[in-house]
Amino acid sequence: MDAWGTAKFLVVVTLAALILSVFFHAPKLWILRQPMPGSFEWDRGFTLQAQARAPWEPAAEPAMRWRLLPAWVAHLAGMRGMGVFLLPWLGLAAWLGATAKWLCDRNLSRLATASLLILLSTSGSALCVTNWWGFNDGWYLLGLSAVVLAQSRWALAGAGALCPWVDERFLMALPLAVLCRWWAMPLGTSPAWVGRAELWILGGGSAAYLVARLGASAWLQTDGTGLDFISNVVRYLTPALATAPLGWFFGWRSAWLLIIAAPFLAWRTGSGRIALLLAVVGLVTLLSQLFVAYDHSRTSAVLLPLVLAASLRASSEWSKNQASLCLFLLAVAALITPFAHVSHNKLMPVNFFPIELFRLWKAPAVVGG
Numbered sequence: 001m002d003a004w005g006t007a008k009f010l011v012v013v014t015l016a017a018l019i020l021s022v023f024f025h026a027p028k029l030w031i032l033r034q035p036m037p038g039s040f041e042w043d044r045g046f047t048l049q050a051q052a053r054a055p056w057e058p059a060a061e062p063a064m065r066w067r068l069l070p071a072w073v074a075h076l077a078g079m080r081g082m083g084v085f086l087l088p089w090l091g092l093a094a095w096l097g098a099t100a101k102w103l104c105d106r107n108l109s110r111l112a113t114a115s116l117l118i119l120l121s122t123s124g125s126a127l128c129v130t131n132w133w134g135f136n137d138g139w140y141l142l143g144l145s146a147v148v149l150a151q152s153r154w155a156l157a158g159a160g161a162l163c164p165w166v167d168e169r170f171l172m173a174l175p176l177a178v179l180c181r182w183w184a185m186p187l188g189t190s191p192a193w194v195g196r197a198e199l200w201i202l203g204g205g206s207a208a209y210l211v212a213r214l215g216a217s218a219w220l221q222t223d224g225t226g227l228d229f230i231s232n233v234v235r236y237l238t239p240a241l242a243t244a245p246l247g248w249f250f251g252w253r254s255a256w257l258l259i260i261a262a263p264f265l266a267w268r269t270g271s272g273r274i275a276l277l278l279a280v281v282g283l284v285t286l287l288s289q290l291f292v293a294y295d296h297s298r299t300s301a302v303l304l305p306l307v308l309a310a311s312l313r314a315s316s317e318w319s320k321n322q323a324s325l326c327l328f329l330l331a332v333a334a335l336i337t338p339f340a341h342v343s344h345n346k347l348m349p350v351n352f353f354p355i356e357l358f359r360l361w362k363a364p365a366v367v368g369g
Contacts, residue, residue, distance in 0.1 A: 001110040009104070013114045014097040018130075021121040024335045026353035027131040030363035040343065045085060045133025048074070052084045063293070066213055069165035070136045084134070091138030092129045096121060098142055099308075102149035106312060109320050115327035116311050119258075122334045124251030124341070125301030131341070131350060140167040141304055147177035148184065148308045153201055161205030169289070171206055173302040176285045178202070180309035183266060183274055240294055240344055247296025247342030248286065252303065254333035259303050262310040269317065282306055294344040 001009060031041045047061045051071030059065045070091075074084050096117050103113045120126060125137040143163030146155040163170040178199070252259060259282070267275035282303060289299035315323035341348040351359075 001114065004110075006101075006104060009110060010097050010100050013100055013110075013117055014093055016114070017096055017117040017121040018093065020118060020335060021126065022130055023353045025122060025127050025131070025339045025350045026356040029356050029360040032133065033360070033363075040341065040348065041132045042134075044135055048087075048134035048136075049081065049084050051075075052079055067136070067165065067167055069162060070139065088129045088134065088136045088138060091136050091142065092121075092126060093138070095138040095142040095145060099145040099149065102145065103308075103312075105151065106149065108312065108315055109324045112311065112315055112320075112324040112327045115324070115331035116307075118331035119252075119255045119307065119327070119334050120304075122253070122339070123255065123301055123304075124247070124297035124339075125299075127339060127350065128295070128298045128341070135298075136166055137298070137301060139163065140170040141301060143170050144173055144177050144302075144304050145308065147174065147202065148181050148305045153198065156198055156201045157205065159205075160202040161208065164206055164209035168292075169299070169302055171209070172288055172292075173285055173305065174202065174206065176281045176302070177305040179274075179277055179281055180262075180305035183271075183278065184309035184312040240290060240296075243342050243345050243347070244290060244296045246347075248300040250297040250340055250342055251300030252307070253337045253339070254330045255307050257330060258310040258314075259306045261314070262306045265310060265313045265317065269313075278306065295341070297340070297342045 001013075004012070028041060031039055035046075036042045037046070044061070044064075047059055047064050048070065050057075051059055051064065051068075052074035055068060055071035055075045059067075059071075070087055074087050079087065099120065100113050100117055103116065104110070108116070120141075125135075125141060128135040129138055140163045143159035143166075146159040150156060150159075159170075249256065262282070263275040263279040266272075266278055285302050286300065289296070289302060293299050311323075311327060314326065318326075339350045341350065
């Protein structure tokens with residue numbers, strides 16, 4: 001891989017990560033091939049299709065009513081029907097490819113970069129994109145990667161201005177991402193890596209979203225996703241707590257070692273205050289997801305900044321070969337460790353691709369009774 005040009009490496013490693021993810025954690029093809037109302041695989045897809053047809057109409061799902069950017073992009077691009085589902089896949093590929101580029105810019109070895117991309121492509125949020133129709137998580141995760149890794153202020157401006165309109169989880173994870181950007185900044189870099197200008201750039205776009213949403217809520221008395229929605233989630237919080245830890249585990253699996261290692265890496269280098277901040281802010285960010293969603297294996301993606309920052313710090317403090325080997329072993333573990341989507345109190349195991357091909361072949365007999 002080291003002999004390849006940068007463009008070739010980015011294309012190959014992105015495609016390889018996607019192919020390996022789909023092979024080891026395959027979608028249920030027999031369900032995805034035809035509309036099936038009431039299924040997890042299709043319900044969000046129906047909402048996205050309706051939004052693409054008329055993005056100015058309130059979405060049927062309360063959680064989707066302020067996630068307007070993908071709907072408007074699909075509408076203006078003329079995406080309709082099954083064509084709408086190309087957008088989430090483009091977002092996933094863009095997230096993986098851009099993250100690989102930024103990691104290469106930070107001198108992470110190519111083996112470590114490829115391994116880390118496999119960890120990302122097999123995370124719970126990425127598998128929602130590949131297993132179910134209509135999930136645009138890749139686009140807001142692209143923004144979080146930009147906040148942690150990107151040197152360009154244009155990338156930061158784009159993330160702050162656009163990603164809240166993809167998913168409000170971007171804002172919920174933004175403090176953690178800024179903290180990780182500062183902790184994982186390149187050695188010898190001035191504090192301006194996270195200076196006032198960068199914070200204003202990020203805060204300006206995010207503030208515009210908050211002002212628009214709060215203003216609309218005050219004008220309309222409710223936005224359909226405010227206190228009523230949160231109170232409904234809280235009503236089912238107790239049963240959700242029973243399955244949340246399992247869902248969070250499935251969300252990252254072997255990459256949890258990086259998440260847990262982040263505060264210890266900071267403490268080991270004498271940054272006790274940073275270690276405490278990483279642990280507290282990370283925990284608060286994760287727990288906050290209990291009040292906005294039930295799909296626990298997906299919402300754990302808000303800890304992405306810790307995964308990226310811990311990888312960079314490990315690669316700078318250990319030898320390049322040691323860091324690359326550790327990330328490679330974590331990537332192999334992520335591929336072979338079983339995965340299941342966990343939403344509320346439902347556990348939905350995922351199979352290997354050959355098994356799903358067999359189920360697709362046998363599906364007509366099953367459906368026919």
